[in-house]
Amino acid sequence: MNLDRKSGVPYYIQLKEQIRRRITQGVWTAGTKLPTERELSESLSLSRNTVSQAYKELESEGILSSVRGRGTFVEDTLLIMQQEGRKEKVLRIVDVAMEEAVGLGFTIDDFVSFVHVRGMEKKALLSRRKVVFIVDNPEQLSEAHWNLGPGVSLLPFLLSELQGSPRVQERLAGMDMAVTGENNLAEVKVLLDKVGIPILGISLQPKLETIVRIAKLTVGRELALVCESYQFAEIVKLALKQAGLRPTFKTLVQPNEDNLRKVLLECGAVIVAPKFRRRVEKVLPEHMECIEFRFEPDAGSLNLLRGTLLELKEEKI
Structure with a gap:
């Protein structure tokens, strides 16, 4: 890889594009291991x-x-090919806008300047946005690490705290938007009716890697499922069922170390809520696979959320 040190384009963006190019050109196929951060930086x-x-x-x-x-x-690699198609669509939109600008008497340099200034304005506005993510189980409080844009604050909040406290609802009045899973959308709308902020329902799904790793497990032995609430355990089982997987589980909710150690010896692998991984690894039998079960918004939900945040800016400022 070669970076242009004089272009003014941030190095991380150049690096992203070069990685994309290697994938689209078939140099790096699905499953290829990339150099470590240290190797590539050196x-x-x-x-x-x-x-x-x-x-x-x-x-x-x-x-x-x-x-x-x-x-x-x-x-x-299929996903990046689809993204390249969307990139071409955006470039066509840019071409049309550029032609319109030139037709109005502006130069291409003028157009580039307009786009840069407007982009900086949007980034500055976005950096002040605050989004509350309302979840119905404690495991997902640590899951809110989505790429919504530079500087966007994402605050995870437990639905049960919202249900019984008007003061908590008042605290959320300073947020720009509330986001919740589609199954909680109706209830959250009622609870935040007087707060006056937009509320968006999103679709949360297990990470594809998680499902693939579980699907590859040896059939015939029970799996241990370690989490903080029975509610999360049911969500995990439903998600696996929807993916066509029906393993049998020994469910451990907030187990102590002795009980955890005993049950793991009876199981073929363990699935954990992310916050329990370190605790489980301390007593994990040798060679037993430990799989974090993580949820994330689907691509459509993330794109909708990003777009809605951009639309809010002109209304709220």
Whole structure:
């Protein structure tokens, strides 16, 4: 890879595009392990933070995936091909806008300046946006790490706290938007009726990598499911059923170490809510697979949320 040190384009963006290009050209296929952040930063004379930012953004877009202790991999070449198609559509829109600007007597340099200034204005407005993510189980309080744009604050909030406290509802009046799962949308709308902020229902789904790893497990042995609430356990089982998977579980809700150790010896693998991973790994039998069960918004929901945040700006400022 070669970066243009004089272009003015941030290095992490150049790096992202070069990784994309290698994938679209078939140099890196699905499942390919990428160089570590350290290896790539040394070979390109970049800071590790620059490489990390490029990797994280591609991961948030579903193009790369990171597996703790194993590395970073190409996730889905079909997805990036679809994104390239959307990029071409955007470029056509830019072409039309540029032609309109030139037709009105502006130069191409004028057009580039207009786009840059408006883009900076939008980024500045976006950086002040605050979104509350209302969830109905405690496991998902730590899951709100979505790429909504630079500076956007995403505050996870437990639905049960909202149900019994008008004061809590008043605190949310300072937020710009509330987001919740589609199954909680009707209730959240009632609870926040007097708060006066937009409310968006989104579709949350298990990470594809999670489903694939569970599907590859040896059939015939029970799985341990370690979580904080029975509600989350039911959500996990329903998500697996919808994916065509029907493993049998030993469910452990907030288990103590002795009970956890005993049950794990009887199971073929363990599925954990992310916050329990470290606790489980302390007593994990050798060679037993430990799979975090993570949820994330689907691509359509994320794009809708990003677009809605941009639309809010002109109304609220």
